[in-house]
Amino acid sequence: MRMPRRGLVIQARTRWLLVGLALLFSLVLLMYLLECAPQTDGNGSLPGVVGESMGKEYYQALLQEQEEHYQNRATSLKRQIAQLKQELQEMSDKLKSLQEKKTPKVNGMSYQGTKEQTSNDLLEFLHSQIDKAEVSVGAKLPSEYGVIPFESFTSMKVFQLEMGLTRHPEEKPVRKDKRDELVEVIEAGLEVINNPDEEDGQDEDDGVGDRQLYSENDFIEGYYRTERDKGTQYELFYKKMDGMEYRHVTLFRPFGPLMKVKSETVDISRSIINVIVPLAGRTEAFAQFMQNFRDVCIHQDKRVHLTVVYFGQDGLSEVKSILESVARETDFHNYTLVSLNEEFNRGRGLDMGARAWEKGEVLMFFCDVDVYFTAEFLNSCRLNAEPGKKVFYPVVFSLYNPAIVYANQDIPPPVEQQLVHKKDSGFWRDFGFGMTCQYRTDFLTVGGFDLEVKGWGGEDVHLYRKYLHGELMVIRTPVPGLFHLWHEKHCADELTPEQYRMCIQSKAMNEASHSHLGMLVFREEIEAHLRKQAYRTNSEAVR
Template sequence: MSRRGSTLPTRAHWLLLGLALLFSLVLFLYLLECAPQTDGNASLPGAVGESYSREYYQALLQEQEEHYQTRAASLKRQIAQLKQELQEVSEKMKSLQERRNVGARGIGYHGNGEQAPGDLLGFLHSQIEKAEVSVGAKLPSEYSLVPFESFTLMKVFQLEMGLTRHPEEKPVRKDKRDELVEVIEAGLEVLNNPDEEDEQENEEGPLGEKLIFNENDFIEGYYRTERDKGTQYELFFKKADLMEYRHVTLFRPFGPLMKVQSDVVDISRAIINIIMPLAQRTEAFTQFMQNFRDVCIHQDKRIHLTVVYFGKEGLSEVKSILESVTRL
């Protein structure tokens, strides 16, 4: 009984060992079957791989270079085309400027109508005659009157204030600035190169030299536009050492500027009228009369003052102030 008991564990031990070896053999065969197969014809990294890569990059660089050359040629053609168009535009602008100068000399500032067509010149003169430039027109009421607006070198004083709501402003629009500058230059052209028909006296300065006006001699101007006729300009120039103004009237009948007249305004004996509205404020009026006496009465003596007083309170005091000034 003891031998049989010892034999059974020994057999079980060898049986387990055999099963383990069999399982290991099956696992090894399975791994051999499932392992990936290597391609014997695959190219290994070496000289052949490097030669293929160099050719590829050379072809890529060649393609990029051809693309850039094509782009550069296209840009050169565009630049040449733009230069040609710019030259054509410059020639057109030059020809238009020459025509404009010829038109200005023909029917503009100098009043020489030989170079202008007769029909056009007649139409322009008819527009001047229709407008209230030389002779006034009868109007049904004051609402039909077209008011003037004044301007200087830097400012425009307008009655219709528009969106800005400012009666005094700089010309914002470029076309308006160019228009006023052109008008002032036209007035200077009339003064510095007068026609033979213009009988202007005192064309020489104090030292006998010829008077040459510039834009600094421009004092102020007035203009108004009648929608069916054109724009009228009244320009005033003055030298600092002369007691006279130069008055130039221009008209633009929806065409080139035309000179209407040019005359001399002598102010050596002119009387300046001042109309002053007043209501109370007698202390400020007293100070004003002192300045008026020192500047206007003692120095100029060619100023007439009219005081329009509103109300009765303080009227006697204002009268006494005026009487005291007149007695001095």
């Protein structure tokens, strides 16, 4: 991180060297012209009192003194250049060592170029990132929308422009990598301030002994932004409590060059997915789910097993009838119906569905009856989950209440036409972790769901946290082929305060977009305005 700054220091000091050499050359040329000047009698040719008394020898002595001064200055600059070259070489050796450590081995073979070429290429790349990035000068932008915004931070808080649905305009850096990043940047800025030899424009004979050292408590605020193809820029400000001056440090973290990690072929042609659906009542929703299952899993994918875990007796016969009807019409018999005569518990239902599989390893997709998925999503499920290595937690696109979204139409369009990613039609449900793809052995190894969680919500978050605390990689990303269909949500009084709050929050999020909800809130005001407009129109017509 400090290497690019040293590169800038080298460039600054090199410029000073060139200026010094130019001055030295000018003085040598002047001396040569004086030496070649024609001799005159006596001292009368030199004007002025000094010239008459001292003569040519005085000026020669003066020039000699100036020459010695600039020779000493040139020697000092040469010494500084040699020192900077040594530091640059040491940094180059460190980068080369880091590059050698990170060079991957594929099939037992290490891909490396010559050491000199690797080091030089890496240095050139890092310097080019600074030159290309908008660090010291602005870039030409077509409009204000092309500006990459900064996020600001203090030692305790981060203030972010893009909040999403779960982030807030002010919050503590929760993620460990973000906390570590900001702490590292603040400490790097302190190192720059407290080591003046590394700052631009600092002379060797600067009064370091009288300089006040800064600490983390002197950090006031900072700004950072990331250009995705170049790196991250940091603007840091420090200030002593009893002082009036701020210290401003600009840092830049360039992205390293792309490196090949591995190349492999993944065959998913024989990968079976066990779709597990917990259910209680809601037979109409299950009939709609089975229509989607028939179109995607039976007619297109054909590598899916369905496990339905049904709670209670009310509606059980209708669910059996729907499954048997699909089996007769499509000749599909890869399904299992598990009946539990007890109160609905999503975690227990998914756990029972996972344990009901008796054919060894299998990829499981925990799914709700209100979820619509595509054949492309099933392939994403297979590609992003790997036994013993990865679990897949896709972010679902949750659709709003169609009665509000399509209020200007007589009836909402069919479900297939509602599956669009628009701001007023739905949102990325980034606070939900219920839909997930993971292998059975990983699920059992991590301990499955917390079966003590009763009622709505909470069980998926507990499982997600288990994986976060484990050694498996968690793939978390929005996927276009997974939708949560809107349905009426009821929050039972029996829920714990935390579950009830989560349920109400989810219910509020599911209704409509910010703009649609605003129109509903101010509906009476809008209707009153329309009545006034109609009254004015009628009054003018009467006149």
